[in-house]
Amino acid sequence: MDTLRGMRTFVRAVELGSLSAVARELQTTQPTVSKTVAALEQELGVRLLQRSTTHLAPTEQGRRFYERARRVLEEYGEAVADARGLTETPTGLLRVSAPVSIGVLRLNRLVQEFLASYPQIEIELILNDRYVDLVEEGMDAALRLGANLPPNAVARRIALSPRALVASQAYLRAHPPIDTPQDVLNHNYLRFAWASESVELQGPNGEVQRLQANGRYRINNSLGIRESFLIGAGVGLAPAWLVQDLIDSGELSWVLPQWRASAHEVYLLYPARRYLPLRTRVFLEFLRERLLELPGFFDVENA
Missing domain, CATH: 3.40.190.290 (D-Maltodextrin-Binding Protein; domain 2)
Known part of the structure; x- marks a missing residue:
């Protein structure tokens, strides 16, 4: 089997708590996701997930495997990005979270400008005022107001x-x-x-x-x-x-x-990884520069 694919699917199943949620994210079917996880369990010789009609949770072996598998996938992503180096072209899907009002009033226009400059990048902008865990909900970046920030993310204060x-x-x-x-x-x-x-x-x-x-x-x-x-x-x-x-x-x-x-303190957030995909890095830098050109935002040293 494709072990990396199986590990990715299993990790997202633990983080999302639902095989159907993983299927929606991967744009496939729930039976396909279930077969992928089952094949990984067969390869390892252990049960990783406890399933019922209403509940999904990792077993003890699954919890231990999840922690290591997540680190392996991050290391693999870093290794790929490092190998591509400066020849890499920003491509792929970015999932971005932001509060509703600032997203509609300010961020939406900036995202459109960014997409015009990077035609090989797709962006899914999720506007929500509730607390969002970037890792659990599969977000690559977030714009946040205020100092109530998640512990498992890197936060850069970019404006006041x-x-x-x-x-x-x-x-x-x-x-x-x-x-x-x-x-x-x-x-x-x-x-x-x-x-x-x-x-x-x-x-x-x-x-x-x-x-x-x-x-x-x-x-x-x-x-x-x-x-x-x-x-x-x-x-x-x-x-x-x-x-x-x-x-x-x-x-x-x-x-x-x-x-x-x-x-209001304005922060850019991203998951706490040592190496970010190029698409995430160029997007964060774009927001850091362009946001300060919009009305009402000031550099932290001049506000």
Whole structure:
């Protein structure tokens, strides 16, 4: 049998917890995947997986074999990439994860630019706001906001995006002026559904003010917040990556721009391997350079 193919199939079965999920990923059938794993078990002379109609889990021998097989496959991938060296052309499939709003608003366009430059690369962009384990879900790279990062990935902080209060010109004209942070309490405050009511702002002299700001509307999506600002629904805290283009066009305005909340930290993540495929390396470098050219993103040294 093709032992490497069998090892790859088995490793993904353990990571995904389902033979049908492996079949979908490999674009084949579940019986084919099952036969591949069975052939590997026959070659090794041990049972690697415990199967039932609803559950799939490695046996004790399977757990031990998985750890070594995963390392062997990574070493093999590194050896192939190293042997190809500078003559390699970036090819193959890249699976990329990102939060929904930044993916739709900013990353989607960059991915299209990248594909135009590298015609032999395919990209599957998975937009999801939940925590994503890159290894378990077979992701080659991820764009993440914030410092809550997975332990089994390498994280490169590539940009910062300042956060401050924002509102539309129409809203500001129709409501009492906001001259101090405390004035925000007299306004309809828009916030993310999962965010705390407590807002911490730091002034130009290092002074910190905490507000218990609340309003009648909360939403769990950044694009919804952006639209709400545009229609004059209220004032709220927003990162520059979400609204800087609207600030530049005059549709929105920073409110008390000298008072800021903690910035969004922007990270590029990839699985913790010593050697990355060329397609992953060129994609990560492309994002690192191009993201800083978009509105609302700043170099970590200049934000």
